[in-house]
Amino acid sequence: MDIIFENVNYTYQPNTPFSHQALKDISLEIKSGSFVAVVGHTGSGKSTLLQHLNALLQPTSGRLVLGNVELPGAHHEQIKSIRQRVGLLFQYPEHQLFEETVKKELLFGPKNFGFDLKQVETELNDSLQEVGLEESVLDRSPFELSGGQMKRVALASMLLAKPQVLVLDEPTAGLDPLGQKKMMQLFKSLHENKQHTVVLVTHNMDDAMRYAEKVIVLNQGTVECVKSPSELIHERDRLKAIGLDVPEPVEFVEYMKARLGVLWEEEDINEQTISRTLVKHLKGGATS
Amino acid sequence: MNQSLIIGQYVPGESVVHKIDPRLKLIIIFIFVIAVFMANNIWSYVSLYFFVFASVALSRIPVAYIFKGLKPVWWIIIITFMFHLFINSGGNVIVSFLGINVYEQGVFQGASIATRFFLLIILATLLTLSTTPIAVTDAVEALLKPLKKVRFPVHEIALMMSISLRFIPTFMQEMDKISKAQAARGLDYTKGKLKDRFKALLPLLIPLLISSFKRAEDLALAMEARGYQGEEGRTKLRQLSFSKIDYIVIISLIVFLVSFYMIRV
Numbered sequence: 160m161d162i163i164f165e166n167v168n169y170t171y172q173p174n175t176p177f178s179h180q181a182l183k184d185i186s187l188e189i190k191s192g193s194f195v196a197v198v199g200h201t202g203s204g205k206s207t208l209l210q211h212l213n214a215l216l217q218p219t220s221g222r223l224v225l226g227n228v229e230l231p232g233a234h235h236e237q238i239k240s241i242r243q244r245v246g247l248l249f250q251y252p253e254h255q256l257f258e259e260t261v262k263k264e265l266l267f268g269p270k271n272f273g274f275d276l277k278q279v280e281t282e283l284n285d286s287l288q289e290v291g292l293e294e295s296v297l298d299r300s301p302f303e304l305s306g307g308q309m310k311r312v313a314l315a316s317m318l319l320a321k322p323q324v325l326v327l328d329e330p331t332a333g334l335d336p337l338g339q340k341k342m343m344q345l346f347k348s349l350h351e352n353k354q355h356t357v358v359l360v361t362h363n364m365d366d367a368m369r370y371a372e373k374v375i376v377l378n379q380g381t382v383e384c385v386k387s388p389s390e391l392i393h394e395r396d397r398l399k400a401i402g403l404d405v406p407e408p409v410e411f412v413e414y415m416k417a418r419l420g421v422l423w424e425e426e427d428i429n430e431q432t433i434s435r436t437l438v439k440h441l442k443g444g445a446t447s
Numbered sequence: 448m449n450q451s452l453i454i455g456q457y458v459p460g461e462s463v464v465h466k467i468d469p470r471l472k473l474i475i476i477f478i479f480v481i482a483v484f485m486a487n488n489i490w491s492y493v494s495l496y497f498f499v500f501a502s503v504a505l506s507r508i509p510v511a512y513i514f515k516g517l518k519p520v521w522w523i524i525i526i527t528f529m530f531h532l533f534i535n536s537g538g539n540v541i542v543s544f545l546g547i548n549v550y551e552q553g554v555f556q557g558a559s560i561a562t563r564f565f566l567l568i569i570l571a572t573l574l575t576l577s578t579t580p581i582a583v584t585d586a587v588e589a590l591l592k593p594l595k596k597v598r599f600p601v602h603e604i605a606l607m608m609s610i611s612l613r614f615i616p617t618f619m620q621e622m623d624k625i626s627k628a629q630a631a632r633g634l635d636y637t638k639g640k641l642k643d644r645f646k647a648l649l650p651l652l653i654p655l656l657i658s659s660f661k662r663a664e665d666l667a668l669a670m671e672a673r674g675y676q677g678e679e680g681r682t683k684l685r686q687l688s689f690s691k692i693d694y695i696v697i698i699s700l701i702v703f704l705v706s707f708y709m710i711r712v
């Protein structure tokens with residue numbers, strides 16, 4: 160399903176002294192089957208934007224199209240179907256665990272969406288394996304798990320509801336480096352093999368650049384720009400200005416240019432172009 | 448979620464009402480409670496309304512905001528009014544429909560009880576909106592001090608109060624997050640049979656309870672780590688003292704009370 164924001168505004172607690180406009184005139188499009196990353200300084204509205212994607216929040220003004228449903232104005236059944244088709248993984252998984260066992264926890268979403276639980280139970284083991292958990296956790300209490308394990312349980316529980324769109328709010332925060340990499344690989348394979356749309360919020364620019372096809376940059380509630388990773392590497396100063404990090408390779412290239420006097424002629428920045436340029440530079444240095 | 452209940456949510460400001468000493472504010476509320484029950488004719492009620500709305504105006508907190516926060520209370524006020532309207536049978540009949548008579552006394556009784564309730568709630572809301580929870584508890588502790596003589600745990604009670612007040616907004620935010628997380632998993636507590644709806648509250652209440660316990664534990668640990676050991680040898684960071692505004696407020700209060708007393712019959 161395609162997702163289209165048209166001049167969407169969102170205000171928290173309108174008409175009170177605490178009112179705060181978190182999204183300002185957002186217009187953008189997320190194509191079905193694409194992998195987009197949302198980046199921005201803390202408080203720039205990333206989580207607010209994400210919560211619109213499965214109708215937890217509805218635009219204060221403007222229009223949001225989620226496949227065949229339009230917000231505001233959708234009725235109850237439509238919203239429920241959106242919640243099933245768009246899986247949202249929250250920043251803090253401990254906010255949603257409540258059952259006695261991990262197994263019940265995993266079945267909670269599918270049960271709410273009216274799935275055939277017998278069928279879902281046969282899929283439990285595969286899905287545990289997918290997210291990197293042992294089968295033995297099934298009978299344990301979710302509260303005994305570590306933070307990383309809780310996150311994986313929450314993810315598995317979301318995947319079991321068979322969403323078409325995966326919306327992930329900093330899914331790798333708090334995981335160990337290897338775990339982070341594996342989880343990103345999982346999203347990548349879900350995207351490539353099952354044609355899921357993936358919308359990923361991350362503070363890690365390297366991840367955003369490596370995995371996403373498009374990067375949405377938010378700044379204080381507005382869309383600063385929407386660019387592909389290869390375009391974004393040329394926006395180093397602009398990113399710095401709004402408080403964002405630049406990926407390490409980009410920093411490295413800047414360093415080579417400024418301190419080593421390397422002549423940079425490549426379009427993309429990756430291991431190959433960097434090593435090619437370095438080799439060229441060193442050879443050039445040897446001959447002269 | 449946290450949009451309909453505003454009592455306990457401090458609205459920062461620089462108004463006169465914000466600056467009044469919290470002890471004086473508590474005393475005013477106490478006096479006002481007595482005054483409300485002493486009012487006995489239309490003009491004394493009018494003067495109470497004047498008192499309350501003058502305070503609201505001085506606080507510069509939007510009236511609409513305060514009213515919105517009263518939403519959960521409106522029903523109680525309306526039901527109280529209706530109750531008196533139908534059961535009190537003093538004075539002349541004003542209207543009568545469907546065989547039910549509405550009497551003069553009923554209207555007056557209903558209106559005055561509803562008014563008392565309404566005014567008290569507004570003033571209490573105003574107190575919490577214009578005073579930080581910390582200031583309220585400091586004031587409670589200061590005013591209850593004499594009870595220490597009879598070994599009443601004033602300090603502990605005040606501490607418990609300030610912690611609970613401090614965590615109301617946090618609690619609300621947490622509730623908001625949890626209900627969103629569960630709604631995203633398809634939880635629906637707006638439909639179905641009553642029993643199902645109660646069941647649907649579990650996924651909200653359990654995470655909320657667990658996070659509250661965790662928070663309490665963290666807080667206790669943090670307090671201990673910083674050497675908290677109860678009241679003994681503890682000095683105050685914020686000393687309460689009366690300022691010019693407070694004396695002006697006291698004089699106006701006395702003027703008001705005297706005229707209020709004279710207006711009554």
Ligand SMILES: Nc1ncnc2c1ncn2[C@@H]1O[C@H](COP(=O)(O)OP(=O)(O)OP(=O)(O)O)[C@@H](O)[C@H]1O
Pocket residue numbers: 171172179180181199200201202203204205206207208
């Ligand atoms: N419930 C709320 N009530 C009022 N304001 C809110 C609420 N939730 C968020 N905000 C405000 O909206 C703005 C955007 O918040 P949001 O959570 O979308 O930021 P974010 O980009 O996800 O930040 P982070 O990277 O820290 O997660 C912030 O300024 C925040 O203070």
Ligand SMILES: [Mg+2]
Pocket residue numbers: 205206207250328
């Ligand atoms: Mg966020």
